[in-house]
Amino acid sequence: MNTFQRYILNKLLWYIAAFLVAASLNFFLPRLIPGNPVDTIVAQMAQSGGTEGEARRKIYQTYMREFGLDKPLLVQFGTYLSNLAHGNLGTSFGNYPAKVNNLIASSLPWTIALQLPAIIIGWILGNILGVLAAYRGGAFDRVAFVGSLALSNLPYYCLAVLLLYLFSVAIPIFPSFGGYNPGGTPNLSLTFMLDVIQHYTLPFLSLVLVLIGGQAVGMRSMAIYELSADYVGYMRGLGVGDGRVVRSIFRNAMLPQITGLALAIGSLVGGALLTEVVFSYPGIGSTLFTAIRQNDYPVVQGVTILVTVAVLGANFLIDIGYGLIDPRIRSAQRGER
Amino acid sequence: MDELLRVQNVRAAYAVGGREVQAVEEVSLTLREGEVLGLAGESGCGKSTLATILALATKPPLYVKSGQMVLEGKTIDLTLGAGLPRELRGQLISILPQGALNSLNPTARVRELAYDVLKAHRPTIQRSEAYELTRQRLEQLGLPARVLENYPHQLSGGMKQRVVTVISTLLNPKVLIADEPTSALDVSSQKAVVGLLKTLLERRVISSIVFIAHDLPLLREIADRIAIMYAGKIAEIGTNHEIIDAPKHPYTQALIGSILVPEPYVRQKRVEGIEGSPPDLRSPPSGCRFHPRCKYAMPKCSQTQPPEFGTPERFAACWLLEAVKS
Amino acid sequence: MNLFLRQLLSNGRFRFSLILILLLVGFAIIGPMVNHHNPLFAVGGRFDPPSSKALLGTDVIGNDVFVQLMYGIGTSLEIGVIAGAVATLIGVVIGTLAGFLGGTLDELLMGLTNVIITIPTIVILILLSVAVETRSLVTMGIIIGVTSWPWTARAVRAQTTSLRTREHVDVARISGVGTVSIILWEILPYMFSYIFMAFVLQLASGILNEAALSLLGLGPDNTISLGKMLQFAIQGEAVRTGAYWDFLPPTLLLALISFGLLLLQSSMDEVFNPRLRKV
Numbered sequence A: 001m002n003t004f005q006r007y008i009l010n011k012l013l014w015y016i017a018a019f020l021v022a023a024s025l026n027f028f029l030p031r032l033i034p035g036n037p038v039d040t041i042v043a044q045m046a047q048s049g050g051t052e053g054e055a056r057r058k059i060y061q062t063y064m065r066e067f068g069l070d071k072p073l074l075v076q077f078g079t080y081l082s083n084l085a086h087g088n089l090g091t092s093f094g095n096y097p098a099k100v101n102n103l104i105a106s107s108l109p110w111t112i113a114l115q116l117p118a119i120i121i122g123w124i125l126g127n128i129l130g131v132l133a134a135y136r137g138g139a140f141d142r143v144a145f146v147g148s149l150a151l152s153n154l155p156y157y158c159l160a161v162l163l164l165y166l167f168s169v170a171i172p173i174f175p176s177f178g179g180y181n182p183g184g185t186p187n188l189s190l191t192f193m194l195d196v197i198q199h200y201t202l203p204f205l206s207l208v209l210v211l212i213g214g215q216a217v218g219m220r221s222m223a224i225y226e227l228s229a230d231y232v233g234y235m236r237g238l239g240v241g242d243g244r245v246v247r248s249i250f251r252n253a254m255l256p257q258i259t260g261l262a263l264a265i266g267s268l269v270g271g272a273l274l275t276e277v278v279f280s281y282p283g284i285g286s287t288l289f290t291a292i293r294q295n296d297y298p299v300v301q302g303v304t305i306l307v308t309v310a311v312l313g314a315n316f317l318i319d320i321g322y323g324l325i326d327p328r329i330r331s332a333q334r335g336e337r
Numbered sequence B: 001m002d003e004l005l006r007v008q009n010v011r012a013a014y015a016v017g018g019r020e021v022q023a024v025e026e027v028s029l030t031l032r033e034g035e036v037l038g039l040a041g042e043s044g045c046g047k048s049t050l051a052t053i054l055a056l057a058t059k060p061p062l063y064v065k066s067g068q069m070v071l072e073g074k075t076i077d078l079t080l081g082a083g084l085p086r087e088l089r090g091q092l093i094s095i096l097p098q099g100a101l102n103s104l105n106p107t108a109r110v111r112e113l114a115y116d117v118l119k120a121h122r123p124t125i126q127r128s129e130a131y132e133l134t135r136q137r138l139e140q141l142g143l144p145a146r147v148l149e150n151y152p153h154q155l156s157g158g159m160k161q162r163v164v165t166v167i168s169t170l171l172n173p174k175v176l177i178a179d180e181p182t183s184a185l186d187v188s189s190q191k192a193v194v195g196l197l198k199t200l201l202e203r204r205v206i207s208s209i210v211f212i213a214h215d216l217p218l219l220r221e222i223a224d225r226i227a228i229m230y231a232g233k234i235a236e237i238g239t240n241h242e243i244i245d246a247p248k249h250p251y252t253q254a255l256i257g258s259i260l261v262p263e264p265y266v267r268q269k270r271v272e273g274i275e276g277s278p279p280d281l282r283s284p285p286s287g288c289r290f291h292p293r294c295k296y297a298m299p300k301c302s303q304t305q306p307p308e309f310g311t312p313e314r315f316a317a318c319w320l321l322e323a324v325k326s
Numbered sequence C: 001m002n003l004f005l006r007q008l009l010s011n012g013r014f015r016f017s018l019i020l021i022l023l024l025v026g027f028a029i030i031g032p033m034v035n036h037h038n039p040l041f042a043v044g045g046r047f048d049p050p051s052s053k054a055l056l057g058t059d060v061i062g063n064d065v066f067v068q069l070m071y072g073i074g075t076s077l078e079i080g081v082i083a084g085a086v087a088t089l090i091g092v093v094i095g096t097l098a099g100f101l102g103g104t105l106d107e108l109l110m111g112l113t114n115v116i117i118t119i120p121t122i123v124i125l126i127l128l129s130v131a132v133e134t135r136s137l138v139t140m141g142i143i144i145g146v147t148s149w150p151w152t153a154r155a156v157r158a159q160t161t162s163l164r165t166r167e168h169v170d171v172a173r174i175s176g177v178g179t180v181s182i183i184l185w186e187i188l189p190y191m192f193s194y195i196f197m198a199f200v201l202q203l204a205s206g207i208l209n210e211a212a213l214s215l216l217g218l219g220p221d222n223t224i225s226l227g228k229m230l231q232f233a234i235q236g237e238a239v240r241t242g243a244y245w246d247f248l249p250p251t252l253l254l255a256l257i258s259f260g261l262l263l264l265q266s267s268m269d270e271v272f273n274p275r276l277r278k279v
Ligand SMILES: Nc1ncnc2c1ncn2[C@@H]1O[C@H](COP(=O)(O)OP(=O)(O)O)[C@@H](O)[C@H]1O
Pocket: B014, B016, B021, B023, B041, B042, B043, B044, B045, B046, B047, B048, B049, B050, B061, B281
């Protein structure tokens, strides 16, 4: 086995360990709730009067079958892991008999559509702002730096609340609720798309501003470090123009930021749950929020395991990336993180 | 020999933490066609600062407070600092930097820098043209053309320094300011770089070199004239022989004394022989800046600055010389 | 220490953030002392605007926003302090033991730390909060604390490793002083400022984590915190109703507290690690 394979195997074992820990927490913690969770939920359903005797028994049976609740706990855990391995997240309590997979599948695209562009655009703009602040210095730097610092330290849901109030209530430019007009049915017409974009703007802005701020602060200090490098002085000394010099700085300061981008994309699913809650935007966050309110544990567990798998997966890919680069570079860069 | 470049009354300071580091104080120099002017002195006496000013590459926190440069009949106001047209740099005067081992961008091939440099001065040049031009220049100077394709970490220290030398002179600048170009190299690489510089001069690629070093034996080999700097001022200037064999300033004498200790590898070492250390330039000593360390210091030395005794070509700034005259 | 104190106090940003935090703490302590209204007791109608009766108006069920704020800041700070203390305690114990003892134990403890760091904090937070029967203020603090110690552990371990080779530590070891005593007397005092700064960061993130959990509907039971105020405001549609007096105070205070604490930490860092801050 060569060094690279050993490195990857070692990493893989770590991530499997992390996954097992997360899966155990995911499985056992909700089981600490006193009483059989099925009893709890069935009792709740009876309270709200929604489900009749026959349906209730079916729920009971489904759940008993899925997790073998009459079997020993470890066997149940085995069943859970095997279900997970088959990509089966179980059945929702709250929306019985909907499959958790389907609930997540219908909300995940909204989250991705909201988060992925925000992360990528925030990353790009933040990097550009950071480099310019570092290179230009002076008043531009001070304004950009202080602004970015303030934005990135603002809890993202606070900014969401402020934007929601400012631009859909105080100055009603944008809709305040949902992912599209409640009356409309999703289709590909221009009117519907415009409607979707209108609903999209504020949640997107609330995320992208915070991301720009955070990225700019990080990139600025990286670029300041890069600016003091000898090659920058040399290029200037030979009369090379600002544009070309900034390009070199940008490229070099950018390389380490790619890790940050990959991590941000990995934490995309769980990264902005509250934005969706504030804007009542469809997506994983809203699904989770509803599930928590309804004690819909299978859905809660489905979301948490999804968030975990995405983050672990992204980390693992980054590690493979580092492994593919020269091992010396890898070890040096890992040390910095 | 004809005068090529003249700088007059250069004063410059770093603005740090609300205070000034007076790194260069009232320096005037001339440079003649075809010569190598050596500039020596201990670490921290302002050589690199003067080099940056001569190369027209100052930027904050370094501010030139006064001074002008006359080059090929053109007068350049040095106080403009970063406001000087960038086209002058590299074309008219070029720099061969201190610590040149890190002077190449680690993530760019050598040819990228060559292209950037050429493009900066000839906006219409094509990439292929730039590469070809650099390749020819490398080959003329006996360097392998393949280095164009290399990243810096693929080159040895000596090769890196030679490549940087070629890039610095790509535009045939009149003057090359070489700031300790060989300090970080082993002996054979030092020889190669010095040889390359001499070739460039012989072939008239460049007309003159200001060669900065903190050790004199190297300057004795390469320089025609030598200026000795102390605490931001020129303490003494003269021809190679005058400085090495008949130094007049106590500082020069101390420098030479500390070096002539017969040690085979002495040039690898820093100048250590003089007692004490250069002054803090945030508050330089009154009078002669050398007086706290000078064994000949007189009462007058700590009160009044010594003027330059002699001609602009051969002077020393020391009160001892006044006594000789009178 | 005195010297550090003087240096700290001569730092403008430190003074500013300290005063800010002290004002908030003072408000949270003195407020409930002079006011005897129950914050969870309605005093008016739905979203009454600010008036002399209710300084900051009322919320969706008629509670006095100003009174809630008095108690809410306190609750948030308390949860933050408990979370910070728990995280710092666990982090310091694990970090010093791993750093000082080294070897297999070090690898084991750091393995655990790294595994927990890789699992997203919000996941553990949600699962723990779902699992406990009732979420009292203390439970909340502990839950948040036990999920956020790994960063402190990592940093403390790094510090310990570098302190371990100091002369006075060797002297103590040779003269037969026990591990725990060495850690307590020869190592911890030398990174006190460091640990305190880590605590301040944990405190800030604890307060924000409380708010995040509350917004997901997992806030503390039977009490009011900034996070719960914001949650009530959002769920009660205060924002869309335009009842700015209800949602603005918790929003701004959360931002202000986290800003104040981060500023406090960074200004302390500036004083304690001057070299690090040149750029
Ligand atoms: N960027 C800077 N900021 C402040 N002071 C500087 C800076 N660079 C150099 N100096 C100071 O200027 C003086 C001259 O430095 P330098 O020109 O580098 O000397 P040399 O090249 O002869 O070693 C020294 O006292 C040094 O501390």
